Amino acid sequence: MWRVVAVFRVITVGYVAFLILRAYSHYAHPAGGLIALAFMAGWTMLTVAAYARPSGRQPWLILTDLAVSCGLILSTRLIDTAGRINHGAPTIPGIWSCSAVLACAVAGGPWVGLAGALAVSAADLAERDAFLPQSTFTNTVLVLIAGGVGGYVVRLALQTEAAVDRAARAEAAVAERERIARGIHDSVLQVLALVSSRGRMLGGEAAELGKLASAQEAALRLLVSGATTEPDVETGQIDVRALIEPLASARITVACPATAVLLPAATARAVGGAARAAVDNICRHAGDGAHGWVLVEDEGAAIRVSVRDDGPGFANGRLADAAASGRFGVSQSIIGRMRDVGGMATVTSAPGQGTEVDVRVAR
Amino acid sequence: MSVSHGDSEARSGSDAVRIMVVDDHPIWRDAAARTLSEAGYSVVATAGDGAQALRVAAATRPDVVLLDLNLPDQPGAQVTRQLLAALPAVRVLILSASGERQDVLDAVTAGASGYLLKSAEPAELTAAVRSTAAGRAVFTPGLAGLVLGEYRRLAQSGASGQAGHGGDSADGPRAPQLTERETEVLRLVATGLTYPQIAQRLSLSPRTVQNHVQNTLSKLQLHNKAQLVRYALEQGVKLE
Numbered sequence: 001m002w003r004v005v006a007v008f009r010v011i012t013v014g015y016v017a018f019l020i021l022r023a024y025s026h027y028a029h030p031a032g033g034l035i036a037l038a039f040m041a042g043w044t045m046l047t048v049a050a051y052a053r054p055s056g057r058q059p060w061l062i063l064t065d066l067a068v069s070c071g072l073i074l075s076t077r078l079i080d081t082a083g084r085i086n087h088g089a090p091t092i093p094g095i096w097s098c099s100a101v102l103a104c105a106v107a108g109g110p111w112v113g114l115a116g117a118l119a120v121s122a123a124d125l126a127e128r129d130a131f132l133p134q135s136t137f138t139n140t141v142l143v144l145i146a147g148g149v150g151g152y153v154v155r156l157a158l159q160t161e162a163a164v165d166r167a168a169r170a171e172a173a174v175a176e177r178e179r180i181a182r183g184i185h186d187s188v189l190q191v192l193a194l195v196s197s198r199g200r201m202l203g204g205e206a207a208e209l210g211k212l213a214s215a216q217e218a219a220l221r222l223l224v225s226g227a228t229t230e231p232d233v234e235t236g237q238i239d240v241r242a243l244i245e246p247l248a249s250a251r252i253t254v255a256c257p258a259t260a261v262l263l264p265a266a267t268a269r270a271v272g273g274a275a276r277a278a279v280d281n282i283c284r285h286a287g288d289g290a291h292g293w294v295l296v297e298d299e300g301a302a303i304r305v306s307v308r309d310d311g312p313g314f315a316n317g318r319l320a321d322a323a324a325s326g327r328f329g330v331s332q333s334i335i336g337r338m339r340d341v342g343g344m345a346t347v348t349s350a351p352g353q354g355t356e357v358d359v360r361v362a363r
Numbered sequence: 364m365s366v367s368h369g370d371s372e373a374r375s376g377s378d379a380v381r382i383m384v385v386d387d388h389p390i391w392r393d394a395a396a397r398t399l400s401e402a403g404y405s406v407v408a409t410a411g412d413g414a415q416a417l418r419v420a421a422a423t424r425p426d427v428v429l430l431d432l433n434l435p436d437q438p439g440a441q442v443t444r445q446l447l448a449a450l451p452a453v454r455v456l457i458l459s460a461s462g463e464r465q466d467v468l469d470a471v472t473a474g475a476s477g478y479l480l481k482s483a484e485p486a487e488l489t490a491a492v493r494s495t496a497a498g499r500a501v502f503t504p505g506l507a508g509l510v511l512g513e514y515r516r517l518a519q520s521g522a523s524g525q526a527g528h529g530g531d532s533a534d535g536p537r538a539p540q541l542t543e544r545e546t547e548v549l550r551l552v553a554t555g556l557t558y559p560q561i562a563q564r565l566s567l568s569p570r571t572v573q574n575h576v577q578n579t580l581s582k583l584q585l586h587n588k589a590q591l592v593r594y595a596l597e598q599g600v601k602l603e
Contacts, residue, residue: 111468184431189460190388193481198394201485217482221462255504255553257512260463293555297511300519308554356554 001154002057006048013044017097023089027214032079036072036092043068044096051103062103066116070123077127086129098146105151111152117147186222190218190303192217209260214250222246222340231265238265240303243272244296247279256296263303267361270341271305277333278357279309286311286355299363307357315348334359380496383408383425384459385416385442387435391481395429395458395488411435421449426448427496427540430475432459432466440469446473447558456495470511472587479502499573500580507553510579517586539582548575567570 020037027033047065050056057100072093076085079092083361090133092096105113122139145342192213222245229242239260248254275294282292290311297304334357338345382404386392389411396406410416414435420428428446432439443455457470457478457563467478477493479488480503491501502510518537541549544565551561558576562569 036463183484186460187388190391192482193460194394194484198483215481221460253504253506253555255506256464257516258468258509259512259516291555293553295508295511295550296554297508297550298515306550306554307557310555317471 001157002051005099005102005106006051007295009048009096012094012096012099013040016040016092016094018088018093021328022090023084025078026081026084029079029080032075032120033092036075036079040072040093040233047103048101054296055277055338057107059107062100062107063207065100066102069093069100069120073097073120073123073127084257089282091124091319101143101147102150105147106154108151109155110151113147114144115147117144125262165232185223189217189220191218191228194354218248222248231268232262235262236265237262240267240268240305240360241296242273243268244294247276247294251283251290252279252292252294254294254296257298259298261296261298261303263361263363267341267343270337270343271303271361274337274345274357274359275305275307277337282307282309282311282355296322302362304358305359307359308354310354313351313355364503370423380404380431380492381407381423381425382427382492383410383416383420383423383589384412384429385410386429386431387411387433387579388431391431394516398488399441400487402485402492404489404492413437416442417449418455420446423431424450425453425487427492428453428455430457430470430493431453431456431460432463432470437471439475442474443470443473452494454498456491456501456524460506464509467506468513471509472513474584474588476580477503478506479503480505481536502552502576502580504553505531505556506568507549507576510583511541511549513554513583514539514546529558539586541579545575545579548572549579552576 016036017026020033024030043065047061050061071089076091080089085304101113101120104116119144124140124143185262196210196217198212199206199208199213202210240263241256241261245254245256262268277293279294282290286292286309290309292307292309295304295306297306303331334347335345338359338361341361343359345357345359347355348358349355378438382394382399384395384399384406386409392409392426393443396409400406407425408419416428416430416434430439430442430446434442439457439459446453446455455470455475457467457475458481459467460479460481462480471478476498477491477500479491479501483491494501498592501534518540520538547565548561551564556564558569558572561570563569565572
């Protein structure tokens with residue numbers, strides 16, 4: 001913000017120099033005009049240099065800055081002719097005096113900026129003894145606005161800057177924590193994987209430990225994958241993988257693409273629910289030794305989820321019987337769920353061939 | 364598996380297979396080395412990071428490198444690429460604790476022969492090493508799912524305009540495609556069927572199934588290499 005004040009000051013000193021040099025020959029004391037201009041140029045350099053560093057932004061310097069501006073405004077009476085002044089000729093520092101007001105605003109906020117603007121306006125009014133012409137009135141209003149609004153905007157900008165800074169710090173802290181967590185998770189996963197594979201090999205009680213480690217390993221791996229089951233705030237979509245991956249266990253293998261498989265929240269939940277119902281069905285009905293596999297595919301226009309098990313299977317008629325008698329949840333859970341969201345599901349099985357559930361929904 | 368088919372004659376005896384284990388976790392490194400030694404393989408070297416792996420591999424010339432994806436110094440895909448550039452005959456088998464999908468896919472398209480989760484049982488590990496040494500891809504259902512997804516991603520980024528992810532453009536290497544049969548086979552691998560089961564279901568020989576699976580990976584690796592070469596050329600042209 002101080003850089004804005006500096007730029008404003010340098011630009012306005014150039015503009016004022018142009019005005020003074022143009023009006024030079026009409027002044028009562030042309031030399032006085034040049035002296036005032038030289039003084040403004042010098043003061044501009046001094047304040048730009050001083051305000052560049054935080055240590056240079058002292059209240060006394062800013063007050064002096066304001067006093068210099070007011071003094072230069074009052075000096076107009078000494079330099080210019082009374083006729084020109086009362087016909088609305090610009091003051092000697094002209095718009096340059098606004099930079100002192102802006103300095104007040106940047107340093108102290110809207111009220112200090114307004115006070116600075118009042119001081120400059122008062123000097124402006126005192127300089128003219130006739131009824132204030134239209135241009136002076138306009139200038140006064142503009143200076144007041146610059147002081148008040150400028151100060152307010154500056155406060156706002158500083159607050160925003162601080163907020164952005166805080167957010168960036170928080171984000172960096174989170175990223176660092178995540179980086180550390182990844183390392184720890186990796187080490188823990190290594191140990192859990194080792195315990196589970198060695199334990200199973202040793203058998204007995206060690207195998208029990210191995211099984212526990214294996215469950216924790218699957219849970220941690222899922223956590224590390226960081227997938228969220230909440231819909232994206234902007235698109236309202238869910239990555240179907242996040243709903244289906246948790247189904248993986250010692251008996252269930254899940255295969256997915258490496259990239260997100262996005263579906264609208266309701267459809268994604270229906271697909272996830274259908275897959276869960278199919279997997280539950282494997283765990284409940286396919287026997288203790290059975291394994292299941294879940295494959296998630298993104299075919300572009302459609303999403304397909306296939307669930308297969310190597311259990312005993314059943315004759316296709318039995319499913320219809322079971323559905324009719326309301327005992328078997330597969331029909332209701334899977335086919336119904338998919339029909340609700342405009343998708344379809346097929347369940348096929350044969351004795352000794354396991355069961356295959358194929359779920360498909362258009363994007 | 365019969366070894367009389369000739370695809371693995373030089374590497375078929377497990378006592379002849381020389382293995383290097385690359386992992387930054389000593390407990391895992393030692394456990395894997397012990398498992399493989401017990402299974403009759405000769406563990407000729409171990410390394411704790413990518414740079415060391417490259418140095419040691421150049422000196423010991425292993426047949427199979429068991430490579431952890433999360434090395435402290437560089438990504439597994441990069442280590443894989445450098446290993447294969449230095450030793451074209453080496454086979455890289457990826458082991459990963461986290462199973463981070465994109466990392467696994469990157470390593471496999473960079474030329475690795477397959478991937479296993481670290482929680483795999485010792486029997487699975489030795490079987491995977493045996494397949495890798497014989498030049499066969501180690502396709503878990505998870506990897507089959509990733510490869511299927513990657514082909515579809517490539518097809519979509521190719522179809523939806525030239526500015527696709529990964530720099531596919533009209534004059535670039537055309538995105539590889541799966542044949543209908545290959546898709547069918549990969550889907551069955553991804554849903555847990557073994558090669559003999561797939562062969563039976565599709566009325567093919569297990570060997571044909573194996574070839575289909577192998578092809579899907581080779582095409583992806585070739586595409587990846589072509590893209591890298593093209594990228595390098597582009598960068599080279601820009602520098603002038």
